[in-house]
Amino acid sequence: MTATAQAYVVGRAEEVPLGEGRAFTAGGTPVAVFRLRDGSLRAVAAVCPHAGGPLADGQSDATVVVCPLHLNAYRWEDGSSPTGAPPVAVYPVREEDGALVVET
Amino acid sequence: MTAVLGGRTAGQTSLALDGDDTRARLVVVGNGMAGARFVEEVLERDGGEHLRITVFGDEPHGNYNRIMLSPVLAGEADEADIVLNSHDWYADRDVDLRAGVRVERVDTVAKVVHAADGSATPYDHLVLATGSHSFIPPMTGVRTADGSLLPGVVGFRTIDETRQMLAAARTHRRAVVLGGGLLGLEAARALQAQGMVVELVHAAEWLMNAQLDAEAGAVVRRSVEELGIAVHLGALATEVVGTDRVAGIVLKDGRRLDCDLLVVAAGVRPHTDVAVRSGIEVERAVLVDDRMATDVPDVYAIGECAQHRGTVYGLVAPAWEHATVLADLLTGADPEAAYTGSRTATKLKVAGVDVAVMGVSTPERDSDEFLVISEPRRGVHLSVVVRDDRLIGATLVGDTRKVAFLTQAFDRGTPLPAERIKLLVDLSDGDAEVGVAELPGDSQVCNCNGVSKDRICGAVADGCTSLPSVMDATRAGKGCGSCKGLVRQIVEWAADGELTVEESASWYVPGIPMPKPELVTAIREHDLRSVSSVFATLARGGVEDAKSKMGLASLLKTIWGSDYVPEPDATFVNDRVHANIQRDGTFSVVPQMKGGVTTPAQLRRIADVAEKYEVPMVKVTGGQRIDLLGIRKEDLPKVWADLGMPSGYAYGKSMRTVKTCVGSDFCRFGLDDSTQLGIDIETRFQGVESPAKIKMAVVGCPRNCAEAYVKDVGVVATGKGRWEVYVGGAAGASVRKGDLLATVSTTEEVLTLIGRFIQLYRENGNWLERTYDFVPRWGLDRIKAVLLEDSEGICDALDEGIQRSIDAYTDPWARDLAEPASPGQFRTSLPLTVLPQVPVR
Ligand code: SRM
Ligand SMILES: Cc1cc2nc3c(=O)[nH]c(=O)nc-3n(C[C@H](O)[C@H](O)[C@H](O)COP(=O)(O)OP(=O)(O)OC[C@H]3O[C@@H](n4cnc5c(N)ncnc54)[C@H](O)[C@@H]3O)c2cc1C
Ligand code: SF4
Ligand code: FES
Numbered sequence: 037m038t039a040t041a042q043a044y045v046v047g048r049a050e051e052v053p054l055g056e057g058r059a060f061t062a063g064g065t066p067v068a069v070f071r072l073r074d075g076s077l078r079a080v081a082a083v084c085p086h087a088g089g090p091l092a093d094g095q096s097d098a099t100v101v102v103c104p105l106h107l108n109a110y111r112w113e114d115g116s117s118p119t120g121a122p123p124v125a126v127y128p129v130r131e132e133d134g135a136l137v138v139e140t
Numbered sequence: 141m142t143a144v145l146g147g148r149t150a151g152q153t154s155l156a157l158d159g160d161d162t163r164a165r166l167v168v169v170g171n172g173m174a175g176a177r178f179v180e181e182v183l184e185r186d187g188g189e190h191l192r193i194t195v196f197g198d199e200p201h202g203n204y205n206r207i208m209l210s211p212v213l214a215g216e217a218d219e220a221d222i223v224l225n226s227h228d229w230y231a232d233r234d235v236d237l238r239a240g241v242r243v244e245r246v247d248t249v250a251k252v253v254h255a256a257d258g259s260a261t262p263y264d265h266l267v268l269a270t271g272s273h274s275f276i277p278p279m280t281g282v283r284t285a286d287g288s289l290l291p292g293v294v295g296f297r298t299i300d301e302t303r304q305m306l307a308a309a310r311t312h313r314r315a316v317v318l319g320g321g322l323l324g325l326e327a328a329r330a331l332q333a334q335g336m337v338v339e340l341v342h343a344a345e346w347l348m349n350a351q352l353d354a355e356a357g358a359v360v361r362r363s364v365e366e367l368g369i370a371v372h373l374g375a376l377a378t379e380v381v382g383t384d385r386v387a388g389i390v391l392k393d394g395r396r397l398d399c400d401l402l403v404v405a406a407g408v409r410p411h412t413d414v415a416v417r418s419g420i421e422v423e424r425a426v427l428v429d430d431r432m433a434t435d436v437p438d439v440y441a442i443g444e445c446a447q448h449r450g451t452v453y454g455l456v457a458p459a460w461e462h463a464t465v466l467a468d469l470l471t472g473a474d475p476e477a478a479y480t481g482s483r484t485a486t487k488l489k490v491a492g493v494d495v496a497v498m499g500v501s502t503p504e505r506d507s508d509e510f511l512v513i514s515e516p517r518r519g520v521h522l523s524v525v526v527r528d529d530r531l532i533g534a535t536l537v538g539d540t541r542k543v544a545f546l547t548q549a550f551d552r553g554t555p556l557p558a559e560r561i562k563l564l565v566d567l568s569d570g571d572a573e574v575g576v577a578e579l580p581g582d583s584q585v586c587n588c589n590g591v592s593k594d595r596i597c598g599a600v601a602d603g604c605t606s607l608p609s610v611m612d613a614t615r616a617g618k619g620c621g622s623c624k625g626l627v628r629q630i631v632e633w634a635a636d637g638e639l640t641v642e643e644s645a646s647w648y649v650p651g652i653p654m655p656k657p658e659l660v661t662a663i664r665e666h667d668l669r670s671v672s673s674v675f676a677t678l679a680r681g682g683v684e685d686a687k688s689k690m691g692l693a694s695l696l697k698t699i700w701g702s703d704y705v706p707e708p709d710a711t712f713v714n715d716r717v718h719a720n721i722q723r724d725g726t727f728s729v730v731p732q733m734k735g736g737v738t739t740p741a742q743l744r745r746i747a748d749v750a751e752k753y754e755v756p757m758v759k760v761t762g763g764q765r766i767d768l769l770g771i772r773k774e775d776l777p778k779v780w781a782d783l784g785m786p787s788g789y790a791y792g793k794s795m796r797t798v799k800t801c802v803g804s805d806f807c808r809f810g811l812d813d814s815t816q817l818g819i820d821i822e823t824r825f826q827g828v829e830s831p832a833k834i835k836m837a838v839v840g841c842p843r844n845c846a847e848a849y850v851k852d853v854g855v856v857a858t859g860k861g862r863w864e865v866y867v868g869g870a871a872g873a874s875v876r877k878g879d880l881l882a883t884v885s886t887t888e889e890v891l892t893l894i895g896r897f898i899q900l901y902r903e904n905g906n907w908l909e910r911t912y913d914f915v916p917r918w919g920l921d922r923i924k925a926v927l928l929e930d931s932e933g934i935c936d937a938l939d940e941g942i943q944r945s946i947d948a949y950t951d952p953w954a955r956d957l958a959e960p961a962s963p964g965q966f967r968t969s970l971p972l973t974v975l976p977q978v979p980v981r
Binding site: 050051052053054055056057058059068073082086087088089090091092093094095096097098100101102104105106107108109116117119120121 | 685712964968969
């Protein structure tokens with residue numbers, strides 16, 4: 037999978053405020069990018085695998101993001117869900133010269 | 141041998157270990173209710189020490205509670221609640237779970253299991269636990285050319301099928317359910333609850349004909365029809381119509397029923413294909429003896445795919461008994477263990493009706509006694525069959541209070557009362573349930589797991605002092621859950637007041653190990669004004685916890701008022717955008733309408749906004765105001781600006797509405813101006829944060845037109861300027877009449893008293909604890925003493941506390957219009973979905 041990964045500039049770093057998530061599209065894939073409390077970035081698919089909830093509206097901590105609709109949680113580490121939902125896709129994300137770069 | 145080795149590389153078993161691992165290889169095919177339980181039972185007997193376990197599961201999931209699929213479909217339980225063993229669970233116990241891998245056949249001579257992923261797994265012991273699949277009766281057009289089901293046609297057996305139905309319920313309107321047995325009825329009720337128009341088609345002459353007699357079936361039918369589900373009996377479906385997706389079915393009599401979802405629940409068939417292909421003896425299911433062994437050495441079968449002494453069971457209790465017996469045998473824990481059959485007594489809730497059945501449903505011999513109590517209007521039908529002074533069958537529909545005693549009599553042949561009617565009703569007083577204390581020790585409490593009262597008491601005696609620990613130790617209440625109430629009563633009785641709750645149960649939120657009073661003191665002591673500072677100072681290891689943030693944010697606002705330091709990530713999306721998120725990611729907007737009173741000008745503005753933003757639905761709410769539903773996130777600020785009205789806080793854990801009636805100004809019975817008092821109360825307490833929502837009402841006389849008796853705070857005019865103040869009422873998920881706190885003579889006193897009550901609740905209520913739980917927990921007498929007699933000397937502090945929050949109020953809509961709380965606050969979070977997706981009326 038990583039062999040075919042593509043990097044996309046999805047937006048500006050300042051578009052994701054500390055502690056919040058924002059939705060973008062990376063080459064057609066909707067992704068939710070979060071800035072955690074420690075300032076680091078995380079990206080997952082924007083659409084909750086449970087029932088399509090908007091993950092960018094979710095609350096997060098250092099290990100998980102929690103979907104706002106039915107409060108399923110997903111781990112940043114591998115997208116697996118400690119609450120038993122199907123896993124969510126996790127994407128590498130980084131900041132490059134003030135741009136947000138997501139690999140899908 | 142090469143085939144085996146080569147095949148194994150595809151699997152995940154660690155080849156390197158093979159040489160040293162001398163444990164016997166146990167392979168389980170089927171990771172359902174029976175297979176997974178069997179693994180648990182083996183591990184509990186320390187079987188892991190000499191058995192290396194591999195489990196194949198056709199479904200990609202861990203193990204989940206299949207019998208809870210109906211509540212999931214009905215939206216009453218979350219998928220997450222029904223997980224029994226996650227993938228991690230297997231990994232942690234060194235069990236190799238091959239989830240999503242189907243076994244195709246077994247070479248019983250070489251003792252190798254061949255799976256669809258090409259792997260070949262050798263075994264020393266093999267257990268088939270493949271369960272059943274939905275039976276799809278032959279109908280023209282039900283399958284497409286490639287043999288798969290026509291889109292829109294689903295069985296009801298797995299979580300994936302349940303998800304398919306839930307997805308269909310969101311986008312389609314009409315469902316037909318084939319089959320009026322247990323599963324069909326459950327599916328019909330659940331889809332109805334999901335908002336679909338549902339018709340039920342059943343081939344037999346009455347519903348649940350396998351379990352019930354004609355009259356009892358008629359009672360169930362009545363209850364089902366009352367739910368609004370059309371029932372067609374004696375109806376045979378012969379054809380499925382539709383090309384790309386199901387469009388309807390045709391019955392044998394030529395009638396056509398239109399539908400865009402067809403649920404087939406017309407019975408199940410045991411999964412025997414693996415056994416058949418492997419040359420293991422199969423009749424209706426895989427034949428097993430009392431040791432659960434098939435005719436092939438070292439191959440066993442358990443659960444619904446097994447046929448024992450002529451019987452194939454379709455319930456979870458026998459499947460779990462199979463698992464226990466086989467675990468005893470294979471681990472050597474009890475080499476004499478034998479399974480001799482199950483007497484199935486079932487207690488179920490079918491389409492909202494309680495049903496319990498055991499043994500036969502009708503008399504079979506002339507000398508059998510048959511007693512029937514039938515009250516179809518009440519939805520109650522009870523019957524028992526007695527032979528030679530022993531209970532051989534009972535059917536309870538609509539009233540299952542006597543089920544404990546009857547199960548006991550049925551299972552163990554306990555003597556029956558001479559007055560047979562006592563079997564069905566308590567003559568002493570209609571309502572008396574069999575007291576926990578009188579329940580015989582060996583009576584079965586949890587039918588799914590076969591747990592007796594004695595076992596529960598034993599667990600308490602062995603040191604389990606909380607309900608969850610007893611449930612973990614005995615598994616009581618862990619099947620369908622219908623016995624949980626009784627289990628709790630028994631545990632409480634056995635613990636004799638010594639019951640403890642899990643440590644974390646007393647914590648205000650899961651992420652901070654402190655009960656609320658302690659937490660409040662610590663927050664004040666360390667001067668913690670933001671949620672992140674609370675985590676940093678008070679959480680174990682300073683670790684933040686997403687699920688605790690909302691509760692902490694609410695508490696900090698209560699403690700600090702305007703000195704609270706807000707952080708967007710501490711706030712739930714509703715509180716971040718001041719609107720209520722909907723199932724499709726759009727929002728609802730409810731402007732404030734104090735006391736339910738509005739003006740033509742307001743209505744005109746609302747109408748203009750609704751048209752301008754193409755609001756899919758405008759609705760009068762149960763809280764006496766108007767809801768604009770289906771608004772795009774990015775439109776929220778524009779909508780508020782155009783409305784020019786303050787937020788009604790319909791999304792917050794806060795004071796919501798004050799409903800009023802027209803009162804003395806207009807109503808011929810009105811004793812006082814309830815409308816004005818309602819407006820004054822709403823003005824004073826608008827937007828006040830609280831542990832859970834607070835709803836109020838004021839009525840002008842005890843006719844109670846605005847439902848003040850069932851509100852968190854209700855005020856009732858009794859004439860001559862006097863007002864009664866009720867607290868702790870509710871008419872939501874639970875219904876409770878409020879308790880009369882005081883009768884006072886001025887509206888000022890009403891406002892003071894309400895302020896004190898709310899503040900007491902804000903400071904002491906647990907997160908999400910409504911007043912209907914808070915008031916009984918504290919006790920009315922104590923609340924009265926504190927608020928009316930100032931018994932704890934805190935009334936001044938309460939008055940000050942609530943005043944601080946009142947002073948801190950600002951309308952969130954006006955505030956964030958002026959300046960967004962953070963960049964992109966109102967950016968859409970589902971960029972590629974065309975919104976809104978809520979239905980447009
Ligand atoms: C809009 C409204 C229904 C309507 O169309 O009339 C409504 C809609 C919702 N109610 Fe309600 N309730 C509405 C009046 C009520 C009432 C009637 C009343 O207020 O007099 C009750 C019973 C009174 C009570 O609360 O005791 C009520 C008891 C509930 C409950 C059960 C609470 C409980 O503990 O018993 C919930 C679930 C919860 O809070 O966890 C709930 C939850 C909800 C939520 C917020 C579900 C959610 O979390 O998303 C619904 C939001 C729909 C949406 O997407 O906007 N709603 N809800 C009513 C809004 C009233 C308002 O103007 O603010
Ligand atoms: C909606 C619903 C409600 C129910 N309600 C109740 C109730 O209230 N009370 C009650 O007692 N019972 C109830 N039941 C019945 C109960 O769920 C079953 O009796 C029980 O699940 C049987 O367990 P089992 O392990 O034999 O079969 P299952 O739980 O079906 O497990 C079999 C597993 O084997 C897998 N499998 C099959 N073939 C293969 C293969 N070749 N390779 C790998 N894996 C394979 C299947 O995918 C499945 O996961 C209900 C069932 C349903 C569907
Ligand atoms: S509005 Fe209230 S009653 Fe209606 S579905 Fe939502 S929560 Fe349930
Ligand atoms: S949609 Fe995300 S938890 Fe349900």
